[in-house]
Amino acid sequence: MSSSAEIEPLDASYLTEPNLEDVKRQLGIYEGGRIKLTKDEDSGVAYLCIDHAEKKNCFSGKMMVDFNDAVAELEKWETGKGLILYSSGDLFCSGSFLNVVKQLTDDPNHGYRASCLMHDSVQRLRNLPLVSVAIVQGKSIGGGGEIMLSTDFRLFTQNTLVAYVQAKMGITTAWGAGMFLKQKVGHSKALDYILTGRKILTEEALAVGLADGIVNHETRLDDALTWLNARIQHLPTSLVRAQKRNILATSFLEERQVLGSLWGRPSHLNALNQNYKHY
Numbered sequence: 372m373s374s375s376a377e378i379e380p381l382d383a384s385y386l387t388e389p390n391l392e393d394v395k396r397q398l399g400i401y402e403g404g405r406i407k408l409t410k411d412e413d414s415g416v417a418y419l420c421i422d423h424a425e426k427k428n429c430f431s432g433k434m435m436v437d438f439n440d441a442v443a444e445l446e447k448w449e450t451g452k453g454l455i456l457y458s459s460g461d462l463f464c465s466g467s468f469l470n471v472v473k474q475l476t477d478d479p480n481h482g483y484r485a486s487c488l489m490h491d492s493v494q495r496l497r498n499l500p501l502v503s504v505a506i507v508q509g510k511s512i513g514g515g516g517e518i519m520l521s522t523d524f525r526l527f528t529q530n531t532l533v534a535y536v537q538a539k540m541g542i543t544t545a546w547g548a549g550m551f552l553k554q555k556v557g558h559s560k561a562l563d564y565i566l567t568g569r570k571i572l573t574e575e576a577l578a579v580g581l582a583d584g585i586v587n588h589e590t591r592l593d594d595a596l597t598w599l600n601a602r603i604q605h606l607p608t609s610l611v612r613a614q615k616r617n618i619l620a621t622s623f624l625e626e627r628q629v630l631g632s633l634w635g636r637p638s639h640l641n642a643l644n645q646n647y648k649h650y
């Protein structure tokens with residue numbers, strides 16, 4: 372029996388940690404929609420598009436696989452400094468493709484395996500040495516509200532509505548919001564959002580830090596690029612990537628290792644020679 376201070380461990384013995392390549396083979400057969408990745412070498416900004424507008428950008432199994440592959444490709448992109456995650460149509464993402472979910476309810480391991488793959492994707496996206504921003508237009512429902520938390524920043528349109536409906540669906544979050552939402556808005560507000568599934572509109576999202584800015588729906592990609600470039604365009608790629616690595620650091624050791632990678636390098640020496648009077 373655990374002490375009262377510890378959380379009672381869940382009996383999850385029937386759930387087994389899968390091989391992700393096996394999961395990809397299993398989920399890849401469930402077609403529908405597309406994940407599109409383009410990388411602009413001139414600007415150093417990549418564009419990752421959730422494209423299943425006809426079904427409100429819900430994630431089919433194949434899209435989960437392609438999303439993971441796109442993140443893996445971005446991990447290898449050594450000349451990149453920014454990432455814009457966006458979606459086609461009038462709505463960001465409506466979570467899982469329920470037509471697929473309904474085919475996978477006979478074994479809890481199916482949900483567990485899909486969650487393993489999406490956890491791998493959102494954690495690795497968060498850890499990319501790129502400054503990432505999600506454009507959240509229209510509605511972001513269930514898993515959509517989770518994917519948008521994997522980027523560093525979020526830009527909403529005026530009419531954005533986020534709702535964590537997982538509890539209403541008889542489950543919990545499964546694509547990272549249990550941790551990411553708590554980190555973003557705090558324990559109490561995250562629990563309130565998840566228990567109630569209530570609408571979070573743009574004004575509230577800005578107030579609680581779930582949104583970092585506003586874009587116009589029609590010009591959302593240009594607006595997002597302008598917003599992102601205001602933060603990365605003035606710095607060399609190596610310095611942008613170092614700042615992201617540093618903010619991800621979980622120890623002072625990591626911070627001084629990143630510092631050491633820049634100390635005495637051209638950007639450092641050039642700045643010292645400017646004898647700046649900053650403000």
Ligand SMILES: CC[C@@H](C(=O)O)C(=O)SCCNC(=O)CCNC(=O)[C@H](O)C(C)(C)COP(=O)(O)OP(=O)(O)OC[C@H]1O[C@@H](n2cnc3c(N)ncnc32)[C@H](O)[C@@H]1OP(=O)(O)O
Pocket residue numbers: 425426427429465466467468469470472510512513514515517536537540543544545546
């Ligand atoms: C991480 C947990 C994860 C899980 O594992 O399940 C979850 O995401 S839980 C949440 C799952 N998602 C939902 O429950 C969303 C259900 N859909 C809606 O609430 C609404 O469709 C909407 C997203 C609010 C949009 O409403 P609206 O703009 O009115 O569009 P329609 O309802 O007419 O939808 C158009 C079209 O798209 C289909 N659709 C929408 N979402 C999904 C989805 N998640 N899965 C499958 N299909 C979806 C909808 O059925 C319509 O199809 P047609 O009737 O064939 O045109």
